Amino acid sequence: MSEFSTEPFFEIARRLEIRGETGWVAVLTPATDSSASLDQLQTELQSVLQKPARVIQLETSTFEELREALHQPDGDAVILSGGTGLTLEKWRSLDIMRSALERKGPVILWLSPGDVAHLIEHAPNIRSFIGGSIFLAGPDRGIMTETERQERLKELSQHFGFSGAEAVRKAQARELPHEPEFVEWLVLLGRGDLL
Amino acid sequence: MVGGVGSGKTTELLLAEQWLRKQGNGLTFFYDISQETDLSSLNSGALLARFGIGLDWIVLNLGSLSRADSQAEKLGEFSREIMEFAFGKRVRRDLTSIDDRPKSIYELARDEVESHFLTENVPGKLNPPLPPLNRDIQEVRAPLEEFLAIARKAHRDVVVVFDGLDRLLDATKFWSVVHQDLRLLREMKVSVLATAPLSVLFGAGVGQSISDHFDRVHHLSVIASDPENASLRSVLDKRRGSELLTMQEADAICHFSGGVLRDLISLARDAAEEAYVSDHDSITAADVEKVVHQLGTGYLRGLGPEATKTLLKLQSSKSFKVDVPANVELLLTRRVLEYSSTDFRVHPALLSVIPRTEQKRV
Numbered sequence: 001m002s003e004f005s006t007e008p009f010f011e012i013a014r015r016l017e018i019r020g021e022t023g024w025v026a027v028l029t030p031a032t033d034s035s036a037s038l039d040q041l042q043t044e045l046q047s048v049l050q051k052p053a054r055v056i057q058l059e060t061s062t063f064e065e066l067r068e069a070l071h072q073p074d075g076d077a078v079i080l081s082g083g084t085g086l087t088l089e090k091w092r093s094l095d096i097m098r099s100a101l102e103r104k105g106p107v108i109l110w111l112s113p114g115d116v117a118h119l120i121e122h123a124p125n126i127r128s129f130i131g132g133s134i135f136l137a138g139p140d141r142g143i144m145t146e147t148e149r150q151e152r153l154k155e156l157s158q159h160f161g162f163s164g165a166e167a168v169r170k171a172q173a174r175e176l177p178h179e180p181e182f183v184e185w186l187v188l189l190g191r192g193d194l195l
Numbered sequence: 196m197v198g199g200v201g202s203g204k205t206t207e208l209l210l211a212e213q214w215l216r217k218q219g220n221g222l223t224f225f226y227d228i229s230q231e232t233d234l235s236s237l238n239s240g241a242l243l244a245r246f247g248i249g250l251d252w253i254v255l256n257l258g259s260l261s262r263a264d265s266q267a268e269k270l271g272e273f274s275r276e277i278m279e280f281a282f283g284k285r286v287r288r289d290l291t292s293i294d295d296r297p298k299s300i301y302e303l304a305r306d307e308v309e310s311h312f313l314t315e316n317v318p319g320k321l322n323p324p325l326p327p328l329n330r331d332i333q334e335v336r337a338p339l340e341e342f343l344a345i346a347r348k349a350h351r352d353v354v355v356v357f358d359g360l361d362r363l364l365d366a367t368k369f370w371s372v373v374h375q376d377l378r379l380l381r382e383m384k385v386s387v388l389a390t391a392p393l394s395v396l397f398g399a400g401v402g403q404s405i406s407d408h409f410d411r412v413h414h415l416s417v418i419a420s421d422p423e424n425a426s427l428r429s430v431l432d433k434r435r436g437s438e439l440l441t442m443q444e445a446d447a448i449c450h451f452s453g454g455v456l457r458d459l460i461s462l463a464r465d466a467a468e469e470a471y472v473s474d475h476d477s478i479t480a481a482d483v484e485k486v487v488h489q490l491g492t493g494y495l496r497g498l499g500p501e502a503t504k505t506l507l508k509l510q511s512s513k514s515f516k517v518d519v520p521a522n523v524e525l526l527l528t529r530r531v532l533e534y535s536s537t538d539f540r541v542h543p544a545l546l547s548v549i550p551r552t553e554q555k556r557v
Contacts, residue, residue: 004489014472015472019468093233097229097230097233098362099227099230100229100230120497124200124529127200128200128457131457131461132461132486132492133465134492
């Protein structure tokens with residue numbers, strides 16, 4: 001069976017950042033520790049997109065509640081969580097109201113593998129918006145070897161034309177732009193506290 | 196306007212609205228009804244209610260019309276009726292004089308025995324071709340006609356565009372609003388442009404012809420990505436795709452989109468995104484391959500063995516029965532694309548990920 005691409009949360013957030021304001025993706029929840037992973041995704045989204053990220057439970061939200069929650073405000077990032085699973089009726093209902101789900105900010109569907117199958121089968125209108133942007137929550141590529149870390153630090157330093165120490169100084173002086181590469185640089189330098 | 200998901204129906208309707216507004220002298224309304232109401236519990240009358248609210252607002256804000264006090268009062272009354280029709284109202288019933296509580300079958304039987312009568316339905320010989328207009332639909336006619344008469348003093352034609360009705364995958368609900376809401380609008384000489392679900396064309400046992408209820412049915416089929424058809428390439432070029440894509444990669448994206456406009460745009464965007472996150476200077480064949488695989492895997496997920504067999508049979512023999520409900524599902528989920536009433540094909544991105552072992556088996 002073919003599988004979806006595995007992406008760490010940082011990459012998923014980066015993809016949404018590239019797309020600009022609007023963007024729809026679906027992320028398959030990992031088999032274990034789903035709740036901690038959801039927190040991690042929320043943090044990555046906030047850090048990379050530089051905007052708040054909220055989690056909305058799909059199962060318990062009515063049409064009116066969901067519409068209101070998505071549009072007040074409508075510019076932040078929203079994670080629509082399918083929880084332990086949604087009924088087929090709920091999927092059909094969500095699909096019918098797709099236009100009401102459209103908003104300025106990005107929408108991330110956080111779904112179990114079973115729910116992804118239901119999304120594809122019973123919500124063709126939402127699936128069409130997501131297209132091929134269905135990802136498996138993967139391990140953070142931050143778990144790299146020391147050699148890989150050093151190599152990447154060297155690349156970043158060469159690309160931007162200044163050293164890691166200079167990057168830290170700029171971050172402390174709030175002179176470092178909020179670009180994903182600088183976020184990555186500071187994290188690799190162990191200075192995620194400066195973000 | 197009938198077409199599959201992502202075929203560009205909304206874009207067409209928006210262009211139509213824009214064109215209509217440019218013609219002057221017309222009054223055009225555009226509603227995506229799925230944004231306005233929960234379509235899963237759509238009631239007949241919902242379209243009339245939305246149109247009524249819009250018309251009411253326009254008429255009451257027509258500054259050029261001077262009205263006598265008596266007319267203003269009458270309009271106020273009609274406006275209230277439309278709002279109540281849309282949002283409901285509270286009514287007070289005198290329970291001491293009206294016994295309209297539902298009766299049990301025992302009470303009904305007792306009434307009949309005590310009164311020495313029996314109630315039964317005797318069907319007539321002439322069945323009406325369409326169900327009669329509901330009483331509440333008939334009641335909203337007077338206020339709508341009053342507002343229309345005023346609007347027509349300033350605007351010659353009134354047109355209402357309803358988007359979102361294609362989401363009603365169950366065609367029964369679509370027909371119920373056609374028989375009630377759209378019928379009344381036609382009787383009131385209001386022109387309507389609406390989307391319809393694909394199932395009204397292919398649904399088995401629907402037994403109703405959409406062309407009987409609309410003056411014109413426009414089927415927005417997918418666009419063939421044949422070399423002589425440059426339409427898909429022009430969509431990419433308009434979005435400056437040629438700046439990042441070689442001719443070969445652009446052709447691959449056109450081909451694997453199957454001619455579904457939304458898939459075409461998302462494949463091109465995803466390929467560019469893939470190239471960016473992979474630190475490629477331009478979109479490579481590997482980037483395109485990866486995003487095609489992602490899209491195809493999406494279509495493949497949840498596909499049962501029987502459906503896979505149907506798809507592979509379609510691919511090898513070109514035969515596809517549109518009156519089989521399971522096959523209609525394949526059309527609705529875009530796994531099968533309709534290029535014409537006799538030309539059906541498996542979505543190319545899906546076909547590319549169906550395991551070769553399965554393909555050899557058929």
